[in-house]
Amino acid sequence: MANITLVEAVSLALAYELEHDNDVVVLGEDVGINGGVFRATSGLAEKFGEERVIDTPLAEAMIAGMTIGMATQGMKPVAEAQFMGFIFPMVEHIVCHAARFRNRTRGRLSCPLVIRAPFGGGIHAPEHHSESVEAIFAHIPGIRVVIPSSPSRAYGLLLAAIRDPDPVLFLEPKRIYRLHKEEVIDDGEELPLDMCFELREGTDITLVTWGSMVKETLEAADKLAERGISAEVIDVATVSPIDMDTIQESVKKTGRCVIIQEAAKSCSVGSEIAANLAEHGLYSLMAPVKRVTGYDTIMPLFKLEKKYMPSVERILKAVDEVMEVS
Amino acid sequence: MANITLVEAVSLALAYELEHDNDVVVLGEDVGINGGVFRATSGLAEKFGEERVIDTPLAEAMIAGMTIGMATQGMKPVAEAQFMGFIFPMVEHIVCHAARFRNRTRGRLSCPLVIRAPFGGGIHAPEHHSESVEAIFAHIPGIRVVIPSSPSRAYGLLLAAIRDPDPVLFLEPKRIYRLHKEEVIDDGEELPLDMCFELREGTDITLVTWGSMVKETLEAADKLAERGISAEVIDVATVSPIDMDTIQESVKKTGRCVIIQEAAKSCSVGSEIAANLAEHGLYSLMAPVKRVTGYDTIMPLFKLEKKYMPSVERILKAVDEVMEVS
Amino acid sequence: MTTVASFNVEYIQYLSPSGELVGDEVPAIAKDYEQIKSLYETMVLTRVFDAKAISLQRTGKLGTYASSLGHEAVHVGIGSAMKYEDVFAPMYREYGVQFCRGVKMSEVLLYWGGDERGSDFSGPPHDFPWCVPIATQNTHAAGAAMAFKLRKEPRCAVTVIGDGGSSKGDFLEAINAASAFKLPMVMVIVNNGWAISVPRAKQSSGETLAQKGIAGGLPSIQVDGNDLFAVHNEIKKALDRARNGGGATVIEAITYRLSDHTTADDASRYRPDEEVENAKKIEPISRIRQYLMNNNQWSVQQENQLKEQCALKVEAAVKTYQNTPKPAVTDMFDYMFAELPHDLAEQRKYAEELEKNG
Amino acid sequence: MTTVASFNVEYIQYLSPSGELVGDEVPAIAKDYEQIKSLYETMVLTRVFDAKAISLQRTGKLGTYASSLGHEAVHVGIGSAMKYEDVFAPMYREYGVQFCRGVKMSEVLLYWGGDERGSDFSGPPHDFPWCVPIATQNTHAAGAAMAFKLRKEPRCAVTVIGDGGSSKGDFLEAINAASAFKLPMVMVIVNNGWAISVPRAKQSSGETLAQKGIAGGLPSIQVDGNDLFAVHNEIKKALDRARNGGGATVIEAITYRLSDHTTADDASRYRPDEEVENAKKIEPISRIRQYLMNNNQWSVQQENQLKEQCALKVEAAVKTYQNTPKPAVTDMFDYMFAELPHDLAEQRKYAEELEKNG
Numbered sequence A, B: 001m002a003n004i005t006l007v008e009a010v011s012l013a014l015a016y017e018l019e020h021d022n023d024v025v026v027l028g029e030d031v032g033i034n035g036g037v038f039r040a041t042s043g044l045a046e047k048f049g050e051e052r053v054i055d056t057p058l059a060e061a062m063i064a065g066m067t068i069g070m071a072t073q074g075m076k077p078v079a080e081a082q083f084m085g086f087i088f089p090m091v092e093h094i095v096c097h098a099a100r101f102r103n104r105t106r107g108r109l110s111c112p113l114v115i116r117a118p119f120g121g122g123i124h125a126p127e128h129h130s131e132s133v134e135a136i137f138a139h140i141p142g143i144r145v146v147i148p149s150s151p152s153r154a155y156g157l158l159l160a161a162i163r164d165p166d167p168v169l170f171l172e173p174k175r176i177y178r179l180h181k182e183e184v185i186d187d188g189e190e191l192p193l194d195m196c197f198e199l200r201e202g203t204d205i206t207l208v209t210w211g212s213m214v215k216e217t218l219e220a221a222d223k224l225a226e227r228g229i230s231a232e233v234i235d236v237a238t239v240s241p242i243d244m245d246t247i248q249e250s251v252k253k254t255g256r257c258v259i260i261q262e263a264a265k266s267c268s269v270g271s272e273i274a275a276n277l278a279e280h281g282l283y284s285l286m287a288p289v290k291r292v293t294g295y296d297t298i299m300p301l302f303k304l305e306k307k308y309m310p311s312v313e314r315i316l317k318a319v320d321e322v323m324e325v326s
Numbered sequence C, D: 001m002t003t004v005a006s007f008n009v010e011y012i013q014y015l016s017p018s019g020e021l022v023g024d025e026v027p028a029i030a031k032d033y034e035q036i037k038s039l040y041e042t043m044v045l046t047r048v049f050d051a052k053a054i055s056l057q058r059t060g061k062l063g064t065y066a067s068s069l070g071h072e073a074v075h076v077g078i079g080s081a082m083k084y085e086d087v088f089a090p091m092y093r094e095y096g097v098q099f100c101r102g103v104k105m106s107e108v109l110l111y112w113g114g115d116e117r118g119s120d121f122s123g124p125p126h127d128f129p130w131c132v133p134i135a136t137q138n139t140h141a142a143g144a145a146m147a148f149k150l151r152k153e154p155r156c157a158v159t160v161i162g163d164g165g166s167s168k169g170d171f172l173e174a175i176n177a178a179s180a181f182k183l184p185m186v187m188v189i190v191n192n193g194w195a196i197s198v199p200r201a202k203q204s205s206g207e208t209l210a211q212k213g214i215a216g217g218l219p220s221i222q223v224d225g226n227d228l229f230a231v232h233n234e235i236k237k238a239l240d241r242a243r244n245g246g247g248a249t250v251i252e253a254i255t256y257r258l259s260d261h262t263t264a265d266d267a268s269r270y271r272p273d274e275e276v277e278n279a280k281k282i283e284p285i286s287r288i289r290q291y292l293m294n295n296n297q298w299s300v301q302q303e304n305q306l307k308e309q310c311a312l313k314v315e316a317a318v319k320t321y322q323n324t325p326k327p328a329v330t331d332m333f334d335y336m337f338a339e340l341p342h343d344l345a346e347q348r349k350y351a352e353e354l355e356k357n358g
């Protein structure tokens, strides 16, 4: 039992699986002796050796392609994209192969692999280090997309991702990598890959979010509580597949829904959730759905990044608008 | 004035711009003497020479990167991705550069380029030749995504795309490349890049679609008319940015909406349209929105592709469900 | 100015177009007539199959098909040099390799007939299926080779790429990976002169394509790809080296695409007839037959028998293909994940009901 | 077996670490003391700037910054060999090149200070801005070179890549493009030994990185990247050749990253101190000073004056940077498209009102 941060929980889960499953290897740029640029693989190369924790040449398509090749031959590789902004050279391999080998070969070959990537803004990073493009992958059939938002969920979901017989994109909200510590029991217990987490019960409105925006959303819920508004907060966690049942149930109860995401608005995960409500939750809705999102602009360099990202204030404003309707 | 097919309209627009603007060049795999695998560039190399219509080595990232490089230096390149299934190696360049140079340099450099790609299924093509992943690009800020669905719209929209000072992804619905002929006046008149086309007026329900699904949707509208149901049919045409005003107006009138797309369902263009209705059209809606889409599965090889793609029957079934509600 | 590195690219040919041994060295295979005959039979079978597949396509009984006409020596040369436990990562036209490895003709037809079950084939279960996104198979092969290396298994990955595909980053990154990790791997560039309508000369002004391997410091050679002996022998040497920890090799096999790119292509639009006529004169099958005949190992009668047998086998394969029951609609869903997620289960149900009522 | 192609990689150095001319050939620049002095001044300015930028970052006045310490000869060597009308496609640390081309220090600071306006810089308006996605700049340069070639302009594209980046497909595809289209282009591999924590040896087991150019049949050489004369002279030669239709060149410049990768990195985690100490002994600035002094072209007094001038210039740049007014919220929207689409206009309005009321 240890009090650890989200990024430490990532390391812990990796260490657990490296220890218990010889087929697991970790690979990527700087994941070895440097322990990853965020220290997510810190200490692993020392402990498990350079054949289990592999520094690769700088070539993301190659990393993805080799990861797939290894996975089809029975290994369980966990690759790292150093930042989500550098995942794009992997897209062809993820879309055309990782997501397809099982289907293409009618189950003969499969891709039990994980691609990890830190994502999101808010840490004053340089260009291309703050992207949130989970929607691109959530649109792609055949790959799971998982986003933890606390140390214990990071631990349990990453274990499940590694053990899952199919490819999982595991996106780590780097802004909250070290936000707070939580007790995590290193018992190898995994969490389900197809379930929302209800972080807070409420009756007046449902706030749906994931990743680092869970922080602002919970803060907004606190503020709302002060004003007598009871907000239910749902961490989607598995943005593909989305556990819409839990969200629909909640909206049935509250009649109102605000969706909060850092990513750009159009054709996003938030769009899917809102669309689903328009299809299946229309009679629950007492007010229009609202989305609080990043703008449909390029994530700005850091002087303006705070203006881009949804704030507590923006969430409250949206809630106010939705609550006004009766 | 000529009676031509959609793919001929593409050639015609390319020829027009090659003729009238020396900065325009066409490049890609097999676009030269072969005239493209669908003959979209047929005759252009002969007419304009190999320096204007350029066969490239087989490397899509290179094609995209060079296209961007040329565009920043004042040319207006029109690149071809041979099939949308092969656009993935271009994604890094499209997302990180084509979409960003203007913003990144505060207007100093820009990317007046077009990337054309035939897309969609239904032609009994091999694996990876039938993808519809417009949503990936519609999610990306900084790039327009345009999809014509008739010869005259192909001509006018492609001209506009080439002349537009910003990057445009121009997706050609190959299943209807040769579906029917239309009179197209080769007068260099462009069509707007931010407007839906209302293909059919109606009062009972709004059918929203784009690309080759316009065919099935119009057929469904005919069938509905026989049954006394008056369907308005909207061709979105510019899936980024989407002209939501026209769609909202229509739904305000009809109170009902079915969205039809060939692409997979989750986090798609259809999701965005439905989400927008949940946000801004709730009070217009007399029934839940319905999406008729490809499944969230891999586009199957051709023995099953028809089962994957929305059919007239599926559209009618959805309309029936929506009309039932009163 | 000091020279810090020097490289040569050698060209290897043992058997001339007229079926004569050339050069001083005689590879072991040249004296193993039983093996030659067996490989010759596979080459002929591949060609008979190919012609049949094209005619099936022309009569609407098959989808687009990529012919292997003219590639029989490269393909059978590779397939015959590999061991079962090695892994093969193909592009889309290497039936000759696959027939050597146990893939059935009916499975090839199923694949091009638009049925995923073709890729659940009878070849080694670890072999990769056909790969359409060009060059991606090369890093998959590197990954497989990495798995073998990490598990200390004496296995190799063999992969192919076309002259066109050799321009794509994935191939070049795979060379680099093979170099960086010293992978047990053989990469064969099947240079057949054309990438659909784009001639080899437009892909690169490099003297050879083999020299792309020099980028990673890999042994890089050219072979006459219409010479079964050269292909078989050099692949075998490269595999032996790889199996013994010597790392990867790049082999450019020079051959010619005697057919259209696929049945959807019309090469006469862009390719001079004379070029094809000249290429026919150096095609790979007749020189083996000639060699066997020169050495009194083959007769006209045997040749006729073989042709007949091949036709029968191909007919049987076509029958199996045509008698394969249609795939079920639910197949679309059932292989997406090991366990069907909730949302897909709903979509599956909808599709199933649609099918029942439709 | 016939040899069908042969290649050598040569290594070029004119000035030894101790400031002596070595070898038989003496490049023109070695006798042009005025130019040497001017370039030396830029090298020193770059280094003074670099130290200041790091200290700004340490005190919270700048974001993450990528140091150029130790790269001054490569960078100034490139910048001084180029013409204004040529185009430069950098990665992220080539300030020395950019200072030669008119980019201001305050603009570099703006960029790393998190402000897009840094990329709307005073260098040639056709130059590319900093490029973070590794190696993508290489095909942009190829595209620019293609534009020059098509328009028959006597201009060249120059681009750089790191030892790490030389593994990525884009670089390799750019080499191939340069080869296929015979582009007026120079590609410089700045091999500084490390890609963050990954040493050069892990990128490839190839003897050199220059040999990656052989893949495309391009002239490919190695130079001492700490030798200003070698870099300047070889780039100039390559540019002349390119301008005269001779196509592209690949030049590997061997230098050393004396600093951490960026201010976000701690190289002591993975890199032995001795290696850095040894590298300091062959760093690029002192050997030029020594050369000038050996030839009675430079004095201690001049050196002190230069240091002072540099400090003043850097201070002035920092002031300009710090006095730059904040960007407006609406800047996020206003450069997305030449004309703001309807939906973005709405989002802009929302952001603007939020700002007013917030």
Ligand SMILES: Cc1ncc(C[n+]2csc(CCOP(=O)(O)OP(=O)(O)O)c2C)c(N)n1
Binding pocket: B029, B058, B060, B082, B086, C093, C132, C133, C134, C161, C162, C163, C164, C165, C166, C190, C192, C194, C195, C196, C257, C261
């Ligand atoms: C990434 C990608 N781009 C484009 C295509 C379309 N395409 C299929 S085959 C081919 C030409 C391949 O030529 P080559 O590599 O020489 O192999 P060959 O077909 O001659 O055996 C092209 C462009 C593809 N399949 N994948």
Ligand SMILES: Cc1ncc(C[n+]2csc(CCOP(=O)(O)OP(=O)(O)O)c2C)c(N)n1
Binding pocket: A029, A058, A060, A082, A086, D093, D132, D133, D134, D161, D162, D163, D164, D165, D166, D190, D192, D194, D195, D196, D257, D261
């Ligand atoms: C495509 C991509 N992948 C990863 C990164 C993260 N990253 C930034 S610099 C760097 C190392 C670059 O090393 P090298 O090419 O040797 O250049 P150097 O920094 O040493 O000058 C990495 C991995 C990136 N910027 N882009």
Ligand SMILES: [Mg+2]
Binding pocket: C162, C163, C164, C190, C191, C192, C193, C194, C195, C196, C257
């Ligand atoms: Mg070829």
Ligand SMILES: [Mg+2]
Binding pocket: D162, D163, D164, D190, D191, D192, D193, D194, D195, D196, D257
């Ligand atoms: Mg480096």
